[in-house]
Amino acid sequence: MDNYDFDAIVVGSGISGGWAAKELCEKGLKTLVLERGRPLEHGAGYTGEHQPTWETEVRGLPLRDLYNDEYEIQSTSYAFNETTRHFWNNDSNNPYDWDPQHPWHWVRADVVGGRSLLWARQVYRWSDLDFAANKLDGHGCDWPIRYADIAPWYSHVEKFIGVSGQKLGLAQLPDGEFLKPMELNVLERHVAARIAEEFPERVMTIGRVAILTEPLPHSDRGTCHYCGPCHRGCSVGAYFSSLSSTLPAATATGNMTLRANAVVEGLDYEAGRITGVRVIDTETRERQTYTSKVVFLCASTVGSTQILLNSASDAFPNGLANTSGALGRYLMDHTYAVGAMGVFPGFEKYYPMGARPNGAYIPRYQNLEGGDEAGFYRGYGFQGGAARMNWQTMARLTPGFGAEFKNSLRTPGPWTMRLGGFGECLPYEDNYLDLHPTKKDRFGIPQARFRFTWHDNEIRLRDASKADAARMLRAAGAVSVTEYDAQAPGGAAIHEMGTARMGRDPADSVLNAFNQAHDVANLFVTDGSAMTSSACVNPSITYMALTARAVDYATTQMSEGAI
Amino acid sequence: MDRREILKAAGVLLGVAISPSCSRALESGEDLNAAPASGELSADAQRIIEVLADLIIPETDTPGAIEAGVPQFIQQIVMDWYTAAERTIFLDGLAALDATSRSNWSLSFVELEPAQQAQLLAALEPVRGPQEQGGDALTAIFMPAGAAGEIPFYLKLKELTVLGYYTSEIGSTQELVYLPVPGRYDGDFELAEIGRQWTT
Numbered sequence: 018m019d020n021y022d023f024d025a026i027v028v029g030s031g032i033s034g035g036w037a038a039k040e041l042c043e044k045g046l047k048t049l050v051l052e053r054g055r056p057l058e059h060g061a062g063y064t065g066e067h068q069p070t071w072e073t074e075v076r077g078l079p080l081r082d083l084y085n086d087e088y089e090i091q092s093t094s095y096a097f098n099e100t101t102r103h104f105w106n107n108d109s110n111n112p113y114d115w116d117p118q119h120p121w122h123w124v125r126a127d128v129v130g131g132r133s134l135l136w137a138r139q140v141y142r143w144s145d146l147d148f149a150a151n152k153l154d155g156h157g158c159d160w161p162i163r164y165a166d167i168a169p170w171y172s173h174v175e176k177f178i179g180v181s182g183q184k185l186g187l188a189q190l191p192d193g194e195f196l197k198p199m200e201l202n203v204l205e206r207h208v209a210a211r212i213a214e215e216f217p218e219r220v221m222t223i224g225r226v227a228i229l230t231e232p233l234p235h236s237d238r239g240t241c242h243y244c245g246p247c248h249r250g251c252s253v254g255a256y257f258s259s260l261s262s263t264l265p266a267a268t269a270t271g272n273m274t275l276r277a278n279a280v281v282e283g284l285d286y287e288a289g290r291i292t293g294v295r296v297i298d299t300e301t302r303e304r305q306t307y308t309s310k311v312v313f314l315c316a317s318t319v320g321s322t323q324i325l326l327n328s329a330s331d332a333f334p335n336g337l338a339n340t341s342g343a344l345g346r347y348l349m350d351h352t353y354a355v356g357a358m359g360v361f362p363g364f365e366k367y368y369p370m371g372a373r374p375n376g377a378y379i380p381r382y383q384n385l386e387g388g389d390e391a392g393f394y395r396g397y398g399f400q401g402g403a404a405r406m407n408w409q410t411m412a413r414l415t416p417g418f419g420a421e422f423k424n425s426l427r428t429p430g431p432w433t434m435r436l437g438g439f440g441e442c443l444p445y446e447d448n449y450l451d452l453h454p455t456k457k458d459r460f461g462i463p464q465a466r467f468r469f470t471w472h473d474n475e476i477r478l479r480d481a482s483k484a485d486a487a488r489m490l491r492a493a494g495a496v497s498v499t500e501y502d503a504q505a506p507g508g509a510a511i512h513e514m515g516t517a518r519m520g521r522d523p524a525d526s527v528l529n530a531f532n533q534a535h536d537v538a539n540l541f542v543t544d545g546s547a548m549t550s551s552a553c554v555n556p557s558i559t560y561m562a563l564t565a566r567a568v569d570y571a572t573t574q575m576s577e578g579a580i
Numbered sequence: 581m582d583r584r585e586i587l588k589a590a591g592v593l594l595g596v597a598i599s600p601s602c603s604r605a606l607e608s609g610e611d612l613n614a615a616p617a618s619g620e621l622s623a624d625a626q627r628i629i630e631v632l633a634d635l636i637i638p639e640t641d642t643p644g645a646i647e648a649g650v651p652q653f654i655q656q657i658v659m660d661w662y663t664a665a666e667r668t669i670f671l672d673g674l675a676a677l678d679a680t681s682r683s684n685w686s687l688s689f690v691e692l693e694p695a696q697q698a699q700l701l702a703a704l705e706p707v708r709g710p711q712e713q714g715g716d717a718l719t720a721i722f723m724p725a726g727a728a729g730e731i732p733f734y735l736k737l738k739e740l741t742v743l744g745y746y747t748s749e750i751g752s753t754q755e756l757v758y759l760p761v762p763g764r765y766d767g768d769f770e771l772a773e774i775g776r777q778w779t780t
């Protein structure tokens with residue numbers, strides 16, 4: 018192999034890294050996948066799967082001392098508990114510069130498979146409303162691609178991972194290659210019908226999720242059995258994760274070498290090329306440098322950016338591939354944990370069976386021509402769902418005690434429905450991450466530091482989404498509606514992106530239209546850091562599609578001798 | 581076989597199917613409960629908690645809090661999980677209940693007739709004003725787990741009793757319907773088919 022250890026090195030084994038590994042291996046490249054986290058075996062590693070609450074430590078209550086001391090940030094996630102803790106990062110072992118004055122939540126896994134194990138599985142294609150937005154309203158640099166460039170790659174990804182959903186024919190939320198949709202429940206269908214009557218431009222549909230509702234022709238992954246908490250791991254592989262899907266495909270080629278417990282400290286650069294990937298073994302602290310013809314950074318937005326910033330050299334004093342100065346800047350997330358909840362009378366006859374790991378979705382309906390007609394730029398969509406109040410809530414609402422109290426809790430309480438807004442965040446130069454000048458982690462790597470605030474546009478958009486959620490619930494017949502806004506800090510939606518953005522001009526972006534560094538031909542970055550804007554939909558499928566597209570481009574370039 | 585029987589049978593089968601996780605827990609050799617307790621409750625306090633848990637969730641056509649091990653759960657939370665301040669709220673509440681009993685009837689709380697015990701407990705029920713149901717529901721949904729924090733004794737007691745009961749094996753499988761692997765989703769399923777709540 019011409020004095021290279023491997024044809025390709027992929028840093029990270031999560032959603033993007035798994036895809037890079039599969040595509041590179043299937044194209045015949047000998048590929049090394051480096052993962053800083055611990056090894057984890059599909060199935061056997063899911064020790065919390067189907068575990069009944071009475072077998073868990075303190076019945077599902079948080080282990081407060083432990084979480085405060087070692088999981089201060091990670092334990093803020095809904096998916097963090099004793100059935101999943103072994104997947105997560107230990108904040109005291111692997112810290113970042115957490116500063117309550119500049120709150121930013123960096124939520125991350127620490128195992129092979131990364132956050133693909135823990136993600137919420139919602140997948141929505143972007144549209145040209147999103148790809149053209151920066152150019153149209155002047156916020157951020159123009160995306161170097163449009164929907165037509167990525168559409169075939171969305172299809173490529175969807176067919177492989179399996180996405181269940183309902184086709185709607187909406188320009189702002191293109192349809193994909195869908196398995197049969199999950200179903201809305203009886204109240205959600207009622208609310209959907211009322212919304213359609215009252216707000217003809219709005220649609221409520223079932224969420225589009227990377228969960229199998231029917232078998233895939235190319236795979237032996239099982240279909241969903243509706244146990245509920247996917248994030249504990251699914252040994253039949255009903256939801257997409259690197260472990261259930263892409264890594265097995267890469268393994269099957271015989272071309273993949275996977276090394277866990279291997280944190281990348283930095284990349285070596287010489288004469289226009291990445292010449293080495295410097296690794297520290299997290300167990301032994303042993304250092305090693307691997308070489309390859311091409312490097313794919315898929316270490317997550319923060320992880321990849323941190324590696325590039327920590328690879329400064331005489332050639333790139335401000336961080337590798339950072340001639341533009343954009344590296345680390347334009348950090349984005351989605352507005353989150355804001356919306357409304359309503360109580361609905363009626364429908365008492367019904368009580369859904371099965372824990373559907375999915376909800377209802379209302380696609381964006383604001384500013385569909387671009388601009389700021391709605392009082393802000395860009396837009397928001399809603400995720401939510403209807404359920405009946407359970408014993409825990411009802412016990413808190415029911416006075417008294419004794420046999421009557423117990424018997425009243427036997428049946429479920431009233432129906433409630435919640436709608437939560439996910440809003441787009443504009444790319445701002447002053448929202449950034451960098452390396453702390455003095456704080457280092459246990460490997461001597463400078464800690465990531467964050468400076469992020471929600472600007473006026475996000476606040477206006479967040480408030481509007483809250484009011485809209487309440488209005489829709491009222492119109493649908495909710496007897497009482499409460500708005501909520503948890504004022505979630507940046508990072509809390511775990512949709513962080515944008516710090517090594519793609520663009521047309523090497524002067525204002527890090528990556529070109531194929532996720533290739535403008536400055537370094539054999540360096541590709543295909544995780545969330547590549548995103549030029551944030552849209553308002555969950556971004557993971559776009560990372561997957563960009564990754565597959567970038568691999569196709571890179572391997573073509575390699576075969577033509579350009580890389 | 582009607583649906584209820586099918587579900588029951590499925591629950592039994594699934595109960596067997598999930599046993600590997602039990603055996604994993606055993607094999608791991610971990611006994612986190614063996615961590616040294618901050619202290620044991622006094623025998624008196626333990627007896628009062630037993631009486632209270634039984635008052636809140638008595639045996640009916642299904643077993644009650646005592647059989648489900650709720651008093652032991654409450655002791656674990658109060659002594660090992662609660663902060664010192666939370667523990668004080670709880671233990672002061674127990675002591676006040678006993679003190680009221682002694683001053684009213686010159687008997688300890690556990691020596692009272694059940695009706696008298698219930699009367700004292702009922703007196704602790706907070707007076708609720710006319711409620712705006714949505715706001716109230718939201719507050720209820722987001723109440724701190726385990727009634728941690730400044731929440732008063734009565735609500736702590738009730739929350740821990742309810743949590744301990746409905747998350748116990750007895751509460752989960754006998755009072756509620758335990759179906760860990762439903763196999764399908766039915767958004768139009770009718771409550772009458774099972775007549776009670778799913779274990780969540």
